[in-house]
Amino acid sequence: MSNVLPPGQRTDLGILRLQGAQVSDRGDHLVIRSPANPEFHWGNFVLVTTGDPEDADRWLTVFAAEFPQAGHVAIDLPSLPRTDRYAAHGVSLDTDTVLTSSAIPRQRPLAEGYIVRELVTDDDWERVVHRAVAENDVTGEQEPAGFERFSRDQAAARRALIATGNAAFFGVFAGGDLAAELGIVLLGDTARYQSVGTQAEHRRRGLAGHLLGVAARWAADRGATEWVIVTESTNPAARLYRSVGFADAAQTVQAYRTPGAEASYRRPHPVTG
Template sequence: MDVTSLGFRTDLALLTASGSTVEDRGTHLVVRTPANPTYYWGNFILLAEPPVPGGEREVVGAFRTEFPEAGHVSIGIDHPDLTPESRAAFEAAGLVVDVASVLTASELRAPREVEAEVRPLQSESDWESRARLSVAIEERDDEESHLRFARGRNVQEQALIEAGRGTRFGVLVDDEVVSTAAVFTTEDGVARFQSVETHMGHRRKGLAAAAVHAAGRYALEHLGARTLVIVADDDGEAIGIYRRLGFADTERQLMLERRQGTRASLDG
């Protein structure tokens, strides 16, 4: 299966580079992250095309067959066009349909100055602070399992950093990470942002813009990136931040999921 979506193509590149597996079934891909089974978008299926009318529940069933122990459902579709009837059928099956914007930039505008330290995460305490931030902004039914998930995601990113593919920047206040953004190379000249997160108590202070800008400049100046890729929900605060930094809408990315009592963070 050839993946045409820039959003999913860069997702898959980073997942496989950090230890996930991808099984090609012809009509769809099965993506697994055995080391982090509660990582929703590390354990999902990606369809080449939307299902035929009436096939939506069959798709959900296919996910259940592939991931019988999962407490979530995550299904991507490589083409963003979904008929109103298909959307309604997926929603009737209990899924939230999210069509996000994939934005790109070749250079960035400088954001306003912030009164906080902006630097790459380095120590184990930095990374543990980042894990606590993830738990604080994205609620799940089981906080301890979410902390395990966040720590597992840290391990995956640290592997990418050790491979020289990028880094994660943090904005620190009183030695705690209150905003963060990562960027990693996915193919020649392309770098993808990952998980832009800001603590609820520190929003609207320019911190997310500072983190994204620092990570983006690092990619352009040190990773040989010519195109920066970031993904955002249309109705969230993040997309406005990215556009003000110089990102422009490039395509759409279709994702369907059933979560367990979560509040979405700013994802890149």
């Protein structure tokens, strides 16, 4: 089933499988479980394939039966249904834009005063975690202690992908500061970007545009012929991606409900993590 999914969902599942997720085909939907990370909501979810996305009652029942202990609800839908059908259950709908390119994305020049290298050391990854935690402290979106645990687990999973040769993560540094970062995961001849992020004080200097090209060439050297990136539909970063060669390919829809007082961890996107 995953071979015929749109590129965003196809690459989501590819990465989750590399990280040990189990995918069960139920005919008109898939059930994805991540035993190693049960707190990861978008690693433990229902993906509707050919089922009717309007049937909120059915999908909420399916999710509850598959994940009876879950406090959250996470359902990936093939198209945008009527909002009220899910809102009646306290479930919100969000959309992402999936962009693809069959040519190596163009690389922006690197601004003066910065250096780029792969993230490989313990110190590098501690900086990644610190940046994520600091950003969450500013936004207050997640419960701090739980978010730090999640960030450390996420960093460990990504380092495991690097160790097997399936991924690379790159950082732009200014002195000792991590100014920007992103990752790329190789799935056969398809490369999927992960976690494009730039610290506020270093934005508007073309750093993300430079890293997009660096990662694209890493993947091309290893046989990639397709590049996929996903961002929230409201995120202006999509303009950058189009400017370096990406084109809109699909929209994905997520039905999500927070587990109340528990911290809610969203699916890692190329932009938001």
